[in-house]
Amino acid sequence: MIGSVTLAAIVFEVPVLLPLALGVPLLLLLACAFPALRRRLPGLFALAPVPALAAALLAGAEPDLVLGNAYFSLTFALDAPGAMLLGVAAVLWIFAGAYAARWLRGRPDRDGFIVCWLMTLTGSVGVFLAADLIGFYFLLAVLSVGASGLVLQGEGPDAFRASALYLGLALLAEAFLLAGLLLLALATPDGSLLIADAVAALPGSPWRDLTLLLLVVGLGMKAGLLPLHFWMPIAYGAAPIPAAAVMSGAVVKASIIALVRFLPFDAALPSFGLPLAALGLLGALYGVAIGITQTQPKLVLAYSSVSQMGFLAAVIGMGLAAGDPGTALAAAFYAAHHLLVKGALFLAVGVVMLTGRRHLWPMLLPAAVIALGLGGLPLTGGALAKYAAKDFMGSGLAATVAVVSSIATTLLMVHFLRRLAADTAVDPGARAPSVLVVCWLAMALASVALPWALCLLLPLGALPEALSPAALWAALWPVLIGAAIAVGLDSLGRALPQIPAGDLGVALGRLGxxxxxxxxxxxxxxxxxxxxxxxxxxxxxxxxxxxxxxxxxx
Structure with a gap:
């Protein structure tokens, strides 16, 4: 998404793509005020993220966008991690938008979904572009409200409860985050509200430790870290398929872009980094342990997100502990791969539900490739993401747990594929609508191809080393062990305890x-x-x- 491309030589004196990236979704959202226009907007879902994709491709080719005056202004810009995540998020929003438009066809209650989809899209694009504290916080709030509305569009009695839980925990997390941002602003010289200036001043702030604690707690809650992870399976399980795809893929990455932007990786802070890494690795294993007890494919994917976001937090924590500036780019790359795969797999769940057994394998094979890629299957984007993250885990206990996490992820993904194959249409000859199939297969292809393209464009490490026989074997054997364990546990599937979705959240609910x-x-x-x-x-x-x-x- 970033690098030397043909059009990147064009330098605009006035920003064009940044205003369009944020302005097009916002304009469509404002158009929802007119019922005649609102009914036509689903046809534009797939087009609305296109300017964001163009902005990511041409990152650095035009100046920052500043709205306001000398007294108050909002600044929008793209750094390398933000451009990477914005680009892949735009790809997901394009295909999930086309999927959502087809899914909405014939539904009488479309208005709420349309408004919430465009609100979530506006916030999602905005958080990747925001370069100042106020703009980031405001757009994050827009994102949270829109996403909670998408959950509410789900069918069944649990949608209202899931939406309220999602919004409540989002507001709680944003309260911690707001306090941290206020302390960041107080410590920034010359009254600057730019994120880069605030983070540069953070190591010398008299409130450094408290600021970091508030930021890590607030953003950790949004990332689904233990013990407040239970909103993920509850929300993703209740949300409609296209909403769950963008939430698990793009929406949750707002916490990752915030962590890599707000944490000072130039300064070694083991007192914060190591506890964050330990909590993340615990979540990586815990998500798998609960996920293998689930029977619904959406819930298995939700607990996979708990696991993967935990591993991402561990990478960020280890980088913060070591004071490694390369952490931001490596973590963003890992997050970009997870964004693509998880969004694609949720779309696969919707397609398989409408597909009969006679036509199942063409849908399952791509799902198997990208699902096992999360465990590090060689030659997939997952193997590249694991390779980019391995140096940050060191060679001690954290590295060992990371390998165990790869084995556990493979086990969980085999379980997911088994549950997915059992969740087909009743009619053996049924076929999913062609639009939905194309969207799913396009996302599966993007999940494989885009990580390779990013590796060629970004300084993520020597690609030939990642393709060496030793590296390929190091990626393959955890996948083989995880698959073997899954086969061995297959006969014990009925003996596994049935833990309700939300696990700790359900236990806390009993204290109501x-x-x-x-x-x-x-x-x-x-x-x-x-x-x-x-x-x-x-x-x-x-x-x-x-x-x-x-x-x-x-």
Missing amino acids: GLVAAAGRGFETIDTFARRWAVASIALLVVSLLFGYALMAQG
């Missing part, structure tokens, strides 16, 4: 009765305390204590 009782108790105490006589006595006691404190000090 205690929380409600405690709330009623506090309400009773509050009502009693606000009585005139009680309040007067309390005020008198406080006054006497205050007077005694003053006398004692004198």
Whole structure:
């Protein structure tokens, strides 16, 4: 997405692509105010992300976009990680948009989905472009509200609960993030609100540790790190197929671009990096352990996202601990591959559900290739992503756990393929609509081809070394072991415990009765305390204590 391309030599004196990348989805969102236009907008879903893709391809060819004046302005720009993630996210939004337009055909309740889709797209593009603290936070809020609305468009009684949970945890995470951003702004010299200036000043900030803690907690929640990961399976399981595809692929990567932009990788901070890495590796294994107990393909993919986002957090944590500036690009590359594969696999779930067994294998084979790529299958984008991340894991315990994670991911993906093959249409001769099939196969092809293209354009390491026999074998044997374990566990499938989707969230939900009782108790105490006589006595006691404190000090 970045590098020497033919059109990259063109230098615009006035930004063109950045305004179009953000402005086209926003304009379509505003058009939703007119019912006659709103009904026609699904036909433009696939076109709306095209300017964002062009902006990613020509990253660095035009100046930053600044909106506002000397007193207040918003800045939009593209660095290398942002351009990479924006480009692959735009590819997913294009094909998922075409899928969504076909999925909406004939549905009477289209309006809510249309509005939320365009709102989510606007926020998704915006977070990759935002170069200042205020713009990033505002667009992240737009993204969260839109995504929660997409979850609400799901069918069944759980959609409302899932949407409320998603929005509630998103707001909680953004409260931590807002506090961290305020401390970032306070420590930035000359009152600059640019992210680059704030991060450069962070190592010398008197509130450095508190700022980092707030940022890691807030963004970790959005990334689905333990123990507040349970929103992922609940939300992805309830969302419609095209919504789950963009949420698991593009939306969750807002937390990754924020982590690589806000964390100071130039300074070695093991006190924050190592705990983040440990929590991430724990999540990588935990997601697999719960995922293999699920029977619905969407839920298996959701727990795979918990696992993969945990591994990404581990890479970022290890890079932060070592103070390695190359972490941002490697983490963004790994995230880009996950974005493509996970978006594609959710589309595959929708296609297979409409496909009969007579026509199943042409749909399953591409799914098998890219699914096993998540475990590091040689010659796939997953193998390249694992190779780019391996140096950050070192050679000790973290590296060993990373290898175990590859084995576990393969096990989970074999389980997913087995569940996917069992979730076909009732009619053996059924075929999915051709538009949906084309969208799925195009995303599968992109999942394989684009990581190779990125490797050729970006300084991610020596590609010949990644293709050496030793590197290929190092990528292959964990996949073979994971597949062998999956075959061995197949006979024990019925003996595995059936853990409900949301695992810890469900357990916490059972405490709802205690929380409600405690709330009623506090309400009773509050009502009693606000009585005139009680309040007067309390005020008198406080006054006497205050007077005694003053006398004692004198």
